[in-house]
Amino acid sequence: MSRRAGTAALLAALLLAAVFPLAVSRPAWQNTAILMLMAAQLGVAWNILGGYAGQVSLGHAAFFGTGAYVSSLLSMRLGLSPWLGMLAGALVASAFAVVIGWPCFRLKGHYFAMATIAVVEIVQAVVNGWERLGGAVGLYLPLAESGFAGFVFNRSKLPYYYIALALLVLTLAVNWLVARSRTGYYLRAIKDEPDAARSLGVSLTRYKLQAIALSAALAAMGGTLYAQKELFIDPGSTLSTSLSIKMSLVAILGGVGTLFGPVIGAAVLTAIEEGSRVLFGGTGRGTDLVVYGLLIVLFAVYQPAGIMGWITGRWPGARAARREEEP
Amino acid sequence: MTPLLQVERLTKRFGGLTANEDVTFTVGEGEIAGLIGPNGAGKTTVFNSLAGFFAPSAGSIRFRGQEIAGLPPEAVAARGVARTFQIVRIFKGMTVLENVMVGALLRHRAVPEAAARAREALRFTGLERRAADPAGRLTVAEQKRLEVTRALATEPRLLLLDEVMAGLTASEVQEAVEMVRRIRDRGIACVVVEHVMEGIMPIADRMLVLERGRLIADGPPQAIANDPAVIAAYLGEEYRAPGA
Numbered sequence: 001m002s003r004r005a006g007t008a009a010l011l012a013a014l015l016l017a018a019v020f021p022l023a024v025s026r027p028a029w030q031n032t033a034i035l036m037l038m039a040a041q042l043g044v045a046w047n048i049l050g051g052y053a054g055q056v057s058l059g060h061a062a063f064f065g066t067g068a069y070v071s072s073l074l075s076m077r078l079g080l081s082p083w084l085g086m087l088a089g090a091l092v093a094s095a096f097a098v099v100i101g102w103p104c105f106r107l108k109g110h111y112f113a114m115a116t117i118a119v120v121e122i123v124q125a126v127v128n129g130w131e132r133l134g135g136a137v138g139l140y141l142p143l144a145e146s147g148f149a150g151f152v153f154n155r156s157k158l159p160y161y162y163i164a165l166a167l168l169v170l171t172l173a174v175n176w177l178v179a180r181s182r183t184g185y186y187l188r189a190i191k192d193e194p195d196a197a198r199s200l201g202v203s204l205t206r207y208k209l210q211a212i213a214l215s216a217a218l219a220a221m222g223g224t225l226y227a228q229k230e231l232f233i234d235p236g237s238t239l240s241t242s243l244s245i246k247m248s249l250v251a252i253l254g255g256v257g258t259l260f261g262p263v264i265g266a267a268v269l270t271a272i273e274e275g276s277r278v279l280f281g282g283t284g285r286g287t288d289l290v291v292y293g294l295l296i297v298l299f300a301v302y303q304p305a306g307i308m309g310w311i312t313g314r315w316p317g318a319r320a321a322r323r324e325e326e327p
Numbered sequence: 328m329t330p331l332l333q334v335e336r337l338t339k340r341f342g343g344l345t346a347n348e349d350v351t352f353t354v355g356e357g358e359i360a361g362l363i364g365p366n367g368a369g370k371t372t373v374f375n376s377l378a379g380f381f382a383p384s385a386g387s388i389r390f391r392g393q394e395i396a397g398l399p400p401e402a403v404a405a406r407g408v409a410r411t412f413q414i415v416r417i418f419k420g421m422t423v424l425e426n427v428m429v430g431a432l433l434r435h436r437a438v439p440e441a442a443a444r445a446r447e448a449l450r451f452t453g454l455e456r457r458a459a460d461p462a463g464r465l466t467v468a469e470q471k472r473l474e475v476t477r478a479l480a481t482e483p484r485l486l487l488l489d490e491v492m493a494g495l496t497a498s499e500v501q502e503a504v505e506m507v508r509r510i511r512d513r514g515i516a517c518v519v520v521e522h523v524m525e526g527i528m529p530i531a532d533r534m535l536v537l538e539r540g541r542l543i544a545d546g547p548p549q550a551i552a553n554d555p556a557v558i559a560a561y562l563g564e565e566y567r568a569p570g571a
Contacts, residue, residue: 182432182441189418189429196416196474199378200481201404201433257420 014169021161030157034229036270037164038222043250043262044171045218048178050248051257053211054191055105059116060219060247062100062123065239066093067220068227069127072139082151086224093220094213101212105205117241124239138234141227151228160229167225168263171218176259178214187211188257219247253295255308264307329392331356331516332377332485337386337396339372346372348540350386354485354518354533359511361527361548362520364537365561370520371413373537374487377518378410379403390485404433409478410487413520415470417462417477424449424458426473430480445480452476452506468499475506485516492523500526528552536561 017037021030042064050056070092071085080088104115128136144150153159178184186207189197194204227233237243246269254265269292276287303310330353337350346369354360362370375381377388379400388396395403409430418426427445428438435441449455452472457465465473471491478486492503504526511517511530521527528534534551536544538560544551551557 180438182436182438185421185425185429185432185438188420188425192418192420193416195380195400196412196418196477197429198380198400199404199410199412200430200477201401202429203399203401 017165018162021158027157030161032270032274034157034161034164035274036266037161037168038225039246039250039270040263040266041164041168041171042219042222042247043254043266044168044175044259045215045222046247047215047251047256047258047262048175048187048218049208049211049215051251051261052179052184052191053187053208054257055208055211056109056113056248057116057212057215058113058241058244058248059100059118059120060215061239061241061243062116062120063093063097063216063219064223064226064243064247065120065123065127065233065235066096066216067223068233068238069133069139069223070220071224072141072227072233073133076139076142081149082224082228086221089220089224090217093216093223097212097216098209101209102205105208105212117244120239120241120244124235127235127239134234136235138232138237141231141233143231152231157229160225163225167221171221172259172263174214174218179259183207183210191257249292249296251306253299253306255306258306258308261306261308268307329389330354331358331391332518333387333389334373334377335387335389337373337376337388338384339369339376339381340384345540347376347383347537350537350540350542352535352542352545354516356484357511357514357516358532359507359517359519359530361531361534362518362537363522363524363527363534363561367539368537369540370537371489372540374410374489374518374520377403378408378487404481404483407482407484408487409481409483409485411471411474411478411489411491413489413493415467415474417465417470417473419461419463421462422458423454423460423462423465423473426462427477427480430477433481448476448480451479451509453502468495468502471495471503472506475510479510479515483515485518486510488517488519488521490520490522492521492526495523504530 020033024030046057046060067086067089070089071082074080074085074088075082100119104112107115127133144152146152146154148159186197186202189202190204190207198204223238226238250265250269251262253268254263255261272291273288276291280287299306332354334353335351337347338345339347350373362373364370372381376383379395379398379402382397386396387394390406390408395406418429424442424445427448428441431441431444431448435444446455446458449458452475454469454472454476457469462473475488475491488507492500495503500523507517507519508530519527519531528548531548534546534548535542536551536557543560544554544557
């Protein structure tokens with residue numbers, strides 16, 4: 001597969017994604033597709049920190065929730081457009097990420113991951129008890145007039161599909177640019193051998209903070225989209241550890257540190273989630289979690305490089321195409 | 328003229344253990360200094376203090392006239408000190424070229440420019456044909472060479488080489504010796520920690536000998552090889568110069 005073929009495949013995938021909801025009109029299928037796109041976007045955002053920089057965060061729901069709450073509160077209290085709220089949420093989440101990254105990055109490996117779990121649990125507990133933020137009851141967003149300006153679409157979920165797709169493309173583009181930049185090389189170096197990276201002039205703190213700020217901003221944008229789509233947010237749905245784990249799982253299953261790995265991971269995970277819901281219904285609650293757990297074990301043992309690693313291992317041409325893109 | 332590197336009364340303690348005590352020496356521009364001593368003498372501790380990985384307990388390290396003791400490694404690297412590691416620490420998830428690019432990016436922020444500089448460095452150390460290979464696939468000798476190349480790509484004035492010849496075959500040692508010489512010829516000073524005597528003795532301008540954390544000898548290789556204290560501590564009879 002040459003570089004040109006790769007670009008062609010990418011354009012074909014994008015075109016397919018663009019016409020998919022026109023061909024498949026069943027709302028349930030469309031909704032599943034939206035969930036897939038949203039999960040993929042979050043996985044790609046997580047991948048900047050967890051994949052490229054190798055800092056496994058299990059607290060990314062804190063940033064997702066920040067995005068959801070900031071845009072919703074600004075819209076409810078000040079009447080600010082959710083589009084601007086999305087940017088505000090991204091900025092607040094970035095700042096928050098730097099504040100918690102500063103101490104947490106002193107911890108390595110599993111200890112860092114555990115600290116991030118603590119962060120999201122603390123944030124959830126605080127919001128639960130904070131009446132002005134809706135507390136444990138959550139926030140119902142006002143039913144604004146349907147339309148693009150208000151970021152609310154009542155008649156059809158279709159616009160959400162395209163917004164989710166656009167956000168995914170944006171997140172992929174940011175990821176792609178980072179990977180090819182000085183920062184991208186430094187993040188991979190930090191992941192492999194932090195001491196060697198330092199000896200070559202790389203400040204660990206500086207580049208990890210850059211990664212978490214960017215990763216948090218993109219996750220927060222996903223949070224705003226979720227809030228506008230559901231028009232209801234509460235700590236349980238937007239600030240939970242299980243959501244954090246899902247973000248990391250999407251990337252790990254698909255392939256950490258690869259551009260499209262999380263997209264594939266999201267497709268597989270969402271299919272499992274929705275499939276088990278349809279198959280088992282209410283009695284099967286948690287079946288998806290059992291399958292997740294099984295997948296984690298299987299991938300950790302047999303395929304640590306994820307689905308992308310399996311693909312490039314099976315068709316070496318795909319890897320050669322990747323190498324050609326290197327400068 | 329102030330020497331390139333001026334180490335004065337460098338002391339490093341870990342709790343009750345004194346790894347380096349009152350170590351004083353200088354390294355001039357473009358000089359090769361060999362740092363030898365028995366295992367546990369504190370050679371790598373000196374390296375770690377020089378490269379910013381340890382903050383010395385006492386003493387000073389001046390590089391080009393400026394105090395660098397206690398600065399973090401990345402700041403020391405930015406000032407022009409590069410190092411390799413005793414146990415190689417290459418970036419296994421990257422290609423050979425990418426490894427070297429990480430070094431080159433210190434002085435050249437644009438990625439294409441860094442790639443061009445990295446290729447130059449690989450040409451210099453003879454690893455160019457391996458540029459596209461994953462770094463993990465190199466032989467041990469090549470991995471050590473890659474670490475040197477990566478350090479050179481930061482365009483240092485002083486290069487700290489930690490046992491680059493250990494575990495190499497005789498012909499690989501010869502290649503490594505040749506490489507160190509060519510690095511010096513570019514005007515880069517080298518401090519070389521080495522156990523392989525036939526590797527370091529012929530190329531060193533000066534030899535520094537550590538024993539139990541203290542510097543017990545400092546002089547030209549010939550003088551060191553005849554120093555009774557050094558022979559007793561470390562070298563053994565076979566390195567006594569003929570006729571001595």
